[in-house]
Amino acid sequence: MLGFSLSRFLAVLVKEFIQMRRDRVTFAMMIGVPIMQLMIFGYAINADPRHLPTYVEVQEQSPMARAIVHAMRASSYFDFKGEVRGPEAGDRLLRDGRASFVLVIPQNFQRDLLRGQSPQLLLAADASDPAAAGGATNAIARIAEQAVASVLRGPLSSTAPQLTAKPAAFEVVVHRQFNPEGLTALNVVPGLLGVILSMTMVLITSVAIVREAERGTMEALIATPVRPAEVMLGKIIPYVLVGYVQTGVFLIASRALFQVPFLGSPLAFFLGFNLYIVVNLALGFLISTFAKSQMQAMQVSFFLLLPTILLSGFMFPFAAMPAWAQTIGTAIPATHFLRLVRKVMLKGAGLGDISGDLAAICVIMLVIVVVALRRYRQTLD
Amino acid sequence: MSAAPNPSQSPSPGPDHGADWAISVTGLTKVFQGRRVVDDFDMQVPRGSIYGFIGPNGSGKTTTIRMMCGLLTPDGGEGACLGFDIQRQQAQIKSRVGYMTQRFSLYEDLTIRENLDFFARMYGVPQRHQRVREALDELGLTGRAGQLAGTLSGGWKQRLALAACLIHDPQLLLLDEPTAGVDPKARRDFWAEIRVLARRGVTVLVSTHYMDEAVQCDYIAYIAYGRKLIAGRSADIPHMIGLTTWRVTGGDLSALEADLAQQPAAEQVARFGAVLHVSGRDGPALEALAAARQGHNGQRWSLKETELEESFIYLMASGTDNFQPSGAV
Numbered sequence: 001m002l003g004f005s006l007s008r009f010l011a012v013l014v015k016e017f018i019q020m021r022r023d024r025v026t027f028a029m030m031i032g033v034p035i036m037q038l039m040i041f042g043y044a045i046n047a048d049p050r051h052l053p054t055y056v057e058v059q060e061q062s063p064m065a066r067a068i069v070h071a072m073r074a075s076s077y078f079d080f081k082g083e084v085r086g087p088e089a090g091d092r093l094l095r096d097g098r099a100s101f102v103l104v105i106p107q108n109f110q111r112d113l114l115r116g117q118s119p120q121l122l123l124a125a126d127a128s129d130p131a132a133a134g135g136a137t138n139a140i141a142r143i144a145e146q147a148v149a150s151v152l153r154g155p156l157s158s159t160a161p162q163l164t165a166k167p168a169a170f171e172v173v174v175h176r177q178f179n180p181e182g183l184t185a186l187n188v189v190p191g192l193l194g195v196i197l198s199m200t201m202v203l204i205t206s207v208a209i210v211r212e213a214e215r216g217t218m219e220a221l222i223a224t225p226v227r228p229a230e231v232m233l234g235k236i237i238p239y240v241l242v243g244y245v246q247t248g249v250f251l252i253a254s255r256a257l258f259q260v261p262f263l264g265s266p267l268a269f270f271l272g273f274n275l276y277i278v279v280n281l282a283l284g285f286l287i288s289t290f291a292k293s294q295m296q297a298m299q300v301s302f303f304l305l306l307p308t309i310l311l312s313g314f315m316f317p318f319a320a321m322p323a324w325a326q327t328i329g330t331a332i333p334a335t336h337f338l339r340l341v342r343k344v345m346l347k348g349a350g351l352g353d354i355s356g357d358l359a360a361i362c363v364i365m366l367v368i369v370v371v372a373l374r375r376y377r378q379t380l381d
Numbered sequence: 382m383s384a385a386p387n388p389s390q391s392p393s394p395g396p397d398h399g400a401d402w403a404i405s406v407t408g409l410t411k412v413f414q415g416r417r418v419v420d421d422f423d424m425q426v427p428r429g430s431i432y433g434f435i436g437p438n439g440s441g442k443t444t445t446i447r448m449m450c451g452l453l454t455p456d457g458g459e460g461a462c463l464g465f466d467i468q469r470q471q472a473q474i475k476s477r478v479g480y481m482t483q484r485f486s487l488y489e490d491l492t493i494r495e496n497l498d499f500f501a502r503m504y505g506v507p508q509r510h511q512r513v514r515e516a517l518d519e520l521g522l523t524g525r526a527g528q529l530a531g532t533l534s535g536g537w538k539q540r541l542a543l544a545a546c547l548i549h550d551p552q553l554l555l556l557d558e559p560t561a562g563v564d565p566k567a568r569r570d571f572w573a574e575i576r577v578l579a580r581r582g583v584t585v586l587v588s589t590h591y592m593d594e595a596v597q598c599d600y601i602a603y604i605a606y607g608r609k610l611i612a613g614r615s616a617d618i619p620h621m622i623g624l625t626t627w628r629v630t631g632g633d634l635s636a637l638e639a640d641l642a643q644q645p646a647a648e649q650v651a652r653f654g655a656v657l658h659v660s661g662r663d664g665p666a667l668e669a670l671a672a673a674r675q676g677h678n679g680q681r682w683s684l685k686e687t688e689l690e691e692s693f694i695y696l697m698a699s700g701t702d703n704f705q706p707s708g709a710v
Contacts, residue, residue: 011502015491022490220486220545223452224503225476 012234127176205284264344406460433598479546489531504549536567
């Protein structure tokens, strides 16, 4: 009798489905909200971020190369993280999101420049977030130009006097990876899945549970021998299925309306969104243990929605945020889910590439579930 | 039932919460925000009895009932419900007790059948479908089984709630002001059903502030400001309070009522149609008052046996609203 009862769990499950079906407004919201947000955010959002993590691959040691690296350090667009050797290292950093840019200063850059042969600087950019890539790619040409000019005027003024007069002749080649056309929608739309799921899942679960307390049905419910885990699972699983429907609607809409590609592993995506749905439902459950009324549950859910939108890297590039905001952002499940979805959809990531994000969500979920189950009372105290 | 021990006697040291009692608690205490809502509460409810639990609003009745069925954890005291410890064996208690809340607490957005089915599942009732069908038949709601519970009238909601908490054949029924907001006819029907259950051996603890319900109980406990002030067999309650009652007929009773309001000896004046019942604990003083007024305005005073009605009114009048900071504790 003290163990988990399948019959009681099923009882709660069946009841929740019936109530969900009867509550037309909420049901309409579950489908309507994602579509509406998709329209608003998908078409409306843009930003101009700075302080993006940048690595440099320096293939020659020259005053010119040092001057360019130095100028990049000084610029607010780039946050110089270090140097890499070889093209694979740079690609890997871009794919797993640790670098937004990798600047390659090729061998013989200074020599070719001095000879007037227009050498190329290669800037590989993670353009999956075009807002992040856009401003910086424009800036790089200007920054490099100034760096080169100052070197020519200074230490090298005697070697190539003819060059000080006119602008240095070199080219910046920007290689936009993952989103070559720089479409904002390609970045925002995958991120939107995280926001939509978070918003509806947290809100709906917390309200559905608090409703029991508010209508007085909780008293009759816990007067039965029901166990907390039975209530929690029975209440959460119907909404997991709602999350599936939302994800399905989302995938179809993102392909049909915004031509967002899906390049990565479906399995990785499947694992990720399931985990993410569950963590949000658990969060809703946790809120319900604090909230005294449906109105309160709603307010708390909306309150939590703000950091989810602003600090998760959905609206502004995560790397461009100040350290305190990144710390808060790291504790938000959406932050990790957003990275995961963008990697899988835009960068073609597989299970291995997203294992860190999955692990982070698991840790957050564990904390939430433990706190929620401890707070959920079998009594009315 | 007659063999049951007298519940009013205070428990001896080292109380035996044994099998004779459906409920046996001692020293039960609950503190909410520094306020002792239930304070050192003792109660023994014999098996198979109808036990009335009366007291003003906010006196701690609901809190006490919730502690007995495991919905609240007591801050002090101990006891047993159906032989199970109320602190540690809440799951066993819950599966054997039917608890009907003060407020309608079934799902208004489920149908009548779905509600019964839900609770049958929660209690793991064997042959569930058949049991639900029976319950619907007994309720006389088979034809409306598909109707949403929220659309039922107050009386029907209450009957449905009763059916739901009887679905697992509990040995003990806890009813928290079950007939609040229900019309008199439905209330009589409800009580007829309670008596049938009691005859089958179900113990019923019912809280109420209606006199006509209190008089139906075998035992009564009166609680005010979280403390039990009196408890015993219904028939013994009037003696325990020690009221003397005079019956007055004839003349202008309204004028007399106003007049008696000035007399401290006439602690309680209750009107029953063309009769006035004047009660007080100071018998000689009241007798003197009666002798002085005898024949006045053609009114006849006669001594009568104090019954549960007068006692009940006396008790209920002694504490009106216990939500106020109390002076009585």
